[in-house]
Amino acid sequence: MSATQLSPVDHTPSGKLLPAVEKLLRLRWQIWVNSFRHSKMLKKVLIILGLVTLLGVAVVMFWLSWLLLRFLRSPQPQEYLGIDPTPFIQTVPVLIFAGLFLGILIASFGVLLQALYLSGDMDFLLSSPVPIRAVFVTKLLQAVLPNFGLVVLFGLPVLFGLGAAGGYNLLYYPLVLVTMVAMTLAAAGLSALLVMLVVRVMPPRRAAEILGFFAATFGLICSQMGNIYNAFGRNADISQEQVSGSLSTLMRFNVPWMPLNWAGRGLIALGEGDWVTGSLLVMLNLGLSALIFGFALVTAERWYYSGWARMQVIARKKKPARAVRQVSAVEGKPVIWARLLPAPIWGIVWKDFLVLRRDLRVLSQLITPLIFGVIYSLMILRTGGEPPGGRGEAPVWFMNTFRSVLSYGSLSMALLVGWMLLSRLAGMGFSAEGKNYWMLKASPVRTTYLLTAKFMVAYFPSLLLGIIFLLGISLFQGFSPSGFLYNLLAVVVSLGGMTGILLGFGVAGANFNWEDPRRMNAGSLGCLGQIISMLYIPFAFAAFIGPLMLSSALNLPQGFAYLAGLVLGAVVSGVCAFLPLWLVRGKVARLDEA
Amino acid sequence: MPEPATLIETRNLVKKYGDKLAVNDVSFEVNGGEIFGFLGPNGAGKTTTIKVIVGLLQPTSGTVKVDGHDIQAQPLQAKAASGYVPDTPNLYAKLTGRELLRFVGDLYNVEREQVARRIDELLRILDLTAAGDDTIDSYSHGMQQKASLAAALMHDPKVLVLDEPTVGLDPKSARLIKDILRQMAERGSAVFLSTHILEIAERMCDRIGIINQGRLIAVGSMDELRGLDKTAEAGETSLEDIFLSLTGGVEVAEIAEILK
Numbered sequence: 001m002s003a004t005q006l007s008p009v010d011h012t013p014s015g016k017l018l019p020a021v022e023k024l025l026r027l028r029w030q031i032w033v034n035s036f037r038h039s040k041m042l043k044k045v046l047i048i049l050g051l052v053t054l055l056g057v058a059v060v061m062f063w064l065s066w067l068l069l070r071f072l073r074s075p076q077p078q079e080y081l082g083i084d085p086t087p088f089i090q091t092v093p094v095l096i097f098a099g100l101f102l103g104i105l106i107a108s109f110g111v112l113l114q115a116l117y118l119s120g121d122m123d124f125l126l127s128s129p130v131p132i133r134a135v136f137v138t139k140l141l142q143a144v145l146p147n148f149g150l151v152v153l154f155g156l157p158v159l160f161g162l163g164a165a166g167g168y169n170l171l172y173y174p175l176v177l178v179t180m181v182a183m184t185l186a187a188a189g190l191s192a193l194l195v196m197l198v199v200r201v202m203p204p205r206r207a208a209e210i211l212g213f214f215a216a217t218f219g220l221i222c223s224q225m226g227n228i229y230n231a232f233g234r235n236a237d238i239s240q241e242q243v244s245g246s247l248s249t250l251m252r253f254n255v256p257w258m259p260l261n262w263a264g265r266g267l268i269a270l271g272e273g274d275w276v277t278g279s280l281l282v283m284l285n286l287g288l289s290a291l292i293f294g295f296a297l298v299t300a301e302r303w304y305y306s307g308w309a310r311m312q313v314i315a316r317k318k319k320p321a322r323a324v325r326q327v328s329a330v331e332g333k334p335v336i337w338a339r340l341l342p343a344p345i346w347g348i349v350w351k352d353f354l355v356l357r358r359d360l361r362v363l364s365q366l367i368t369p370l371i372f373g374v375i376y377s378l379m380i381l382r383t384g385g386e387p388p389g390g391r392g393e394a395p396v397w398f399m400n401t402f403r404s405v406l407s408y409g410s411l412s413m414a415l416l417v418g419w420m421l422l423s424r425l426a427g428m429g430f431s432a433e434g435k436n437y438w439m440l441k442a443s444p445v446r447t448t449y450l451l452t453a454k455f456m457v458a459y460f461p462s463l464l465l466g467i468i469f470l471l472g473i474s475l476f477q478g479f480s481p482s483g484f485l486y487n488l489l490a491v492v493v494s495l496g497g498m499t500g501i502l503l504g505f506g507v508a509g510a511n512f513n514w515e516d517p518r519r520m521n522a523g524s525l526g527c528l529g530q531i532i533s534m535l536y537i538p539f540a541f542a543a544f545i546g547p548l549m550l551s552s553a554l555n556l557p558q559g560f561a562y563l564a565g566l567v568l569g570a571v572v573s574g575v576c577a578f579l580p581l582w583l584v585r586g587k588v589a590r591l592d593e594a
Numbered sequence: 595m596p597e598p599a600t601l602i603e604t605r606n607l608v609k610k611y612g613d614k615l616a617v618n619d620v621s622f623e624v625n626g627g628e629i630f631g632f633l634g635p636n637g638a639g640k641t642t643t644i645k646v647i648v649g650l651l652q653p654t655s656g657t658v659k660v661d662g663h664d665i666q667a668q669p670l671q672a673k674a675a676s677g678y679v680p681d682t683p684n685l686y687a688k689l690t691g692r693e694l695l696r697f698v699g700d701l702y703n704v705e706r707e708q709v710a711r712r713i714d715e716l717l718r719i720l721d722l723t724a725a726g727d728d729t730i731d732s733y734s735h736g737m738q739q740k741a742s743l744a745a746a747l748m749h750d751p752k753v754l755v756l757d758e759p760t761v762g763l764d765p766k767s768a769r770l771i772k773d774i775l776r777q778m779a780e781r782g783s784a785v786f787l788s789t790h791i792l793e794i795a796e797r798m799c800d801r802i803g804i805i806n807q808g809r810l811i812a813v814g815s816m817d818e819l820r821g822l823d824k825t826a827e828a829g830e831t832s833l834e835d836i837f838l839s840l841t842g843g844v845e846v847a848e849i850a851e852i853l854k
Contacts, residue, residue, distance in 0.1 A: 205731065347700025351689065358688040358729070435684040439745070442648045443701040444674035589669070593651055 020134035021141075024125075028142055058157050065161025073165060091254045092162060094264030096155045097183060098253070101260055104187035107147050110211050112188070112195045115143040116304065117204035136192070136300040144188040152180065159267075168271030175270065175282060179263045186289035189296025196303040209360040216364035220371050259288055344445045348453035352432075356425075356457075361517045362432075369420035373413065373469050380409040381476050408545050410473035411487045415537050418466035418495045423530050426458035426502035430510040430591065431520050437512045437592050447588045451503070451581050459499045466491045486544075486562055490569055494540035497573030498533050504580025505529020512592050536576060544569040598625040599662075601675075601753045601784035602647060607656035609642050616642040618808035619656070624784045624801075626752070629775060631799030632788040633833075635841050639808040640788040641681060644757050647786070648678040661752050674702065677746030681757040683738040687731035691722055691741050694730060695748055702749035716744040720770065735762045743771060747778075754778055756787040760794060772798055796833040806841045 036044065072089055116139050125135050156176070163172045198207050254261055266281025341349075356362055433440060440450065470491055474484050509525030544565045551561030602624040609617040617639045624630040634640045645651040647658055649665050649672060658665045661675035685694060692713055699709040717726045720740040725733060730741060739762060746754060754775070760768045775785045775798065789795055795802055802819060804812040812822050820831050822840070 343700040343703045343706070347697045350700075351686065351693075351697045354693060355686060355688045435682075436686050438650055438678075438680060438684065439686075439698070440701070441650055442673060442676075442678045443698070444670040444672075444703075445701055446670065590652060 017131055017134050017137070020130045021137050024130070024134060024138035025141065028138070054153055058153050061154065062157035062161050062164075065158040066164045069162050069165035087254075089162070089166075090265075090268055092264075093159055093267055094254045094261045096159060097179065097263040098260040100151050100155060100180065101183050101187045103151065104144065104147055104184050105191050108144055108188050108191040109195060110208070110215065111143040111147070112140065112192050113198075113204055113208055113211065115139045116192065116195060117199055118208060132304055133297060133301050136304050137297070140185075140188050140192055144184060148180075148184045151184070155180070163271055166271060169273065172267060172271035176267060179267065179282065179285060182286050182289035182293075183263060186292040189293040193296050193299060193303075196300065200303075213360040213364040213367075217367055217371070220368055259285070262288075342449060344443075344449045345453045345456070348440070348445075348450065349456050352429075352453070352457040355432075359517060365424050365517070366421065368424075369417045369465060372420060373417035373465070376416070377413055377469060377473055380413060380473065408487070408541070410470050410477060411490055411545070412537075412541060413473055414466035414470040414487070414491045415494055415498075415541065417469050418462040418491065419498055419533060419537055421462040421465055422458055422495065422498050422502050422533070425461060426454070426499045427506045427526050427529055427533075428520055429454040429458050429503055430506050431512065431514070431526075432517070434512050434514055434517075434520070441592060447585050450588060451507075451585065455499055455503055455581070458503060459495060462499070463492060463495050466495055486565070489566060490540075490544040493570050493573040494537075494544070497540060497576030498536055500577035500580050501533040501536055502529050504584050505532070507581075507584040507587055507591070510591050540569060540573060540576075543572045598627050598782070600624070600659075601626050601661050602630075602755075602786055603657075603659040604643070604647070605657045605659075607643065607646060607658060608654045609639075609646055609651060610654045615808050617646070617653075617805075620805065620808075620810045621656075622803050622810060622813050624753075624786050626782045626784050627779050628800045629779045629785040629787070629798055631795035631802040632786060632805065633790075633792070633795055633802060633837060634788075634805035638805045638841075640805055641757055643805065644678075644755055644786070644788060648676055648755050649673050650678075674749070675751060676753040676755055677749065677751035679739075679742050679746045679754075679756040679759050681761065683735075683742040685730050685738060685741055685745070688729055690727050690729050691717065691733070691744070692726045694741060695744055698745045698748045704749050712748060712750075716747060719774070720744050721767075736764060736767050739763055740767060740771075743774070747774070752783050754783055754785045756785070758789060759787055760789065760791060768794075792833045792837060802833070804837060804840055811840055812836075 036047065039047075069089060069092075073086075116136070119139075159176045160173060162168075163176070202210075254265070256265065262281040262285040266278050266283075266285060268278075269275075270278030270282060272278075356366070430437075467488065470484070470487055474480075474487070505525050505528060509529070511520070514520045547561040547564040547568065548558070550556070551558055600623045602622075604623075605621050607617055607620040608615070620639075620643060622630075632640055632643070642651065646653050647660065647665070649669050652666065658672075660672040663672040663675065665672045686697075689697065695713045695716060696709060699712065704712065713726075714723075717723045720743065722737065722740055722744065725737060730738060733741060739759070743756075743759065746756075756775075759771055759775075763771065772794070775787070779785050779800075787799075796816065801813065801815050803810055804819075812819055814822070816833065819833070819836050822836070
């Protein structure tokens with residue numbers, strides 16, 4: 001045989017589920033180990049530290065739960081609070097298991113959509129002689145494990161703490177873990193079925209975009225719940241009545257006929273030695289979980305492959321109705337703009353607006369300033385121009401200055417929302433081009449044109465948003481035409497300066513290597529740009545408002561103060577708008593070169 | 595008959611990535627009306643050379659002229675003369691084919707009155723009219739490749755640079771692209787293409803350059819290249835034999851023979 005001749009190979013694919021799942025999981029593990037091995041030392045240390053911290057958190061949670069539940073089981077709470085906590089304690093496992101099921105069901109949807117339909121290894125796996133069911137199970141486990149890990153980290157110590165505090169028998173502990181695994185698999189199976197259903201009516205990429213948009217908006221609203229509560233004038237302090245009201249609402253959930261509650265109720269019964277009720281409920285729960293998971297597995301065999309195959313067809317489906325609208329939108333571009341601007345600038349501006357509007361993943365990033373803006377505007381309007389009194393220890397001059405600043409709340413809010421939007425539009429204006437940047441780089445577009453186009457794409461939407469907030473708050477606060485005009489000029493000029501800073505840093509830290517726009521960033525230089533532009537806000541504010549406050553303190557003519565403010569603000573903003581771009585102009589030509 | 599103009603000219607071109615020498619002292623010329631094939635094994639420096647020619651990378655040393663304009667000294671004029679089709683068609687996924695071409699028309703300052711006509715013409719010739727109003731993320735790889743070619747042809751370039759233009763295309767589309775390239779050359783443009791498909795290079799290209807480990811080891815017409823291969827019998831050597839002989843890939847040919 002020649003040195004280059006290949007020897008024949010015998011192969012008999014088994015087609016069995018478990019060995020195939022084991023092989024695919026081993027592959028995942030190998031990939032993880034390899035990436036860990038080849039990562040930098042700092043990252044390795046951080047991963048190990050993270051794991052140790054998580055273990056520590058679990059131990060602390062177990063200890064705290066044990067202490068708290070022991071306290072709740074003692075007579076003291078009833079004596080001091082007048083509440084009998086026993087029914088609530090019995091509701092804790094019910095709530096944890098129900099939360100686990102619903103949490104995994106919802107949280108797994110996006111991860112499963114990504115793992116089942118959008119991961120890069122699907123072509124390879126589906127063309128290999130591996131049972132489709134094995135691919136499905138592996139993807140399911142791979143997607144669900146992180147969520148399951150979180151649930152175990154926070155739920156298991158509480159449930160074990162409950163057992164330890166209540167002196168439950170030993171069978172309780174392993175059964176808690178088994179039930180958790182069973183319910184996780186059932187929830188994930190159900191979530192996977194939902195994913196497969198959605199993919200039958202909509203391309204997975206579009207589904208991921210829509211999901212990303214709603215998840216980001218929902219997450220942002222949740223993170224601001226405290227502020228929303230304040231903005232709508234509710235008192236954030238919680239009374240004893242509210243506590244007992246919330247507890248009774250939670251306890252009302254603990255009804256025996258609801259299958260979600262069988263696991264928690266059964267485990268408590270088993271732990272307390274009620275063998276008949278406990279065994280029945282736990283067995284019912286495990287049986288139902290197995291049934292759901294089994295159904296998902298069988299259905300997946302038919303739906304998964306057909307969904308995958310169908311996905312290729314959906315991707316090529318024609319959309320004539322939408323197309324007509326798109327064409328007219330492009331051809332109907334305002335002639336005056338097209339004539340005023342050089343064609344390359346107009347082309348880039350138009351292209352960027354089309355892309356921003358059509359990619360929901362990008363839109364989810366752009367909605368942030370709107371939500372923050374509405375919440376903080378409501379908070380400003382609620383104060384009625386009066387600063388919070390605090391303990392009354394602040395000096396009078398401080399309170400007066402604070403009051404004057406608040407009277408310009410509309411201006412500061414316009415600058416704040418403008419900054420938030422600019423952080424994305426200007427800070428990542430170049431990074432947003434991603435792997436398509438070659439088109440701009442290979443074309444004969446001047447650096448000044450490119451910078452001008454990116455400046456316009458970032459500046460005008462931010463200016464529009466800023467003006468809307470300025471107008472809205474001014475109307476509510478009491479409209480003065482001269483004051484509004486001055487604030488309007490301040491917004492127009494200040495946002496120009498901010499755009500220059502953010503765009504300059506965006507060029508310096510441009511990163512074109514990303515797949516998902518939500519993972520796009522402008523690197524550490526982009527972060528620095530955000531910090532510097534945030535520091536610029538009070539400077540710009542002071543440049544415009546400082547002379548006005550000074551004139552009223554020193555009784556100088558107000559017209560002079562307005563003029564001084566405008567000149568000072570325009571100089572500060574002008575320097576910030578042009579200097580950063582002038583400094584990075586040479587770098588633009590070399591962007592995206594290794 | 596006037597001498598055809600030199601539309602691509604590289605002189606002592608060197609490109610380094612850190613310590614790694616990707617392109618080493620490469621010099622060649624491509625004239626108008628000529629299809630120039632650029633061949634080489636994987637990692638030989640083909641794509642790097644192409645990226646320097648179209649202005650995506652700056653050379654470490656040496657010069658590149660496109661239509662007589664130095665790509666470093668007069669980048670706008672050089673880029674305006676060339677069209678580029680990359681190996682991976684990364685196009686704006688959320689634009690429709692028609693919108694993409696309009697955008698490219700704006701970038702190259704194509705007369706507004708001519709843009710719509712040119713778009714219709716390109717979409718029709720490349721069999722993309724039906725998909726012209728669909729967003730590019732719904733295109734197959736082959737359709738994206740054709741959209742990329744349409745974008746490169748939008749401004750009727752004097753120099754067309756293509757990196758593996760026929761990869762992933764069905765025979766009909768591949769033939770269509772070959773016909774378009776031939777027409778471009780007949781109209782006086784210079785076509786510079788890299789390919790792994792030696793048959794295409796042999797049939798289509800007027801001259802061929804072979805690059806190996808960053809060095810241009812042979813340039814010439816098929817007859818001239820046959821002359822370089824001393825082991826070959828006159829008139830019978832294929833481009834594959836020449837390529838393998840020059841790039842030291844004879845053992846690869848043995849494997850191919852075994853697997854036949």
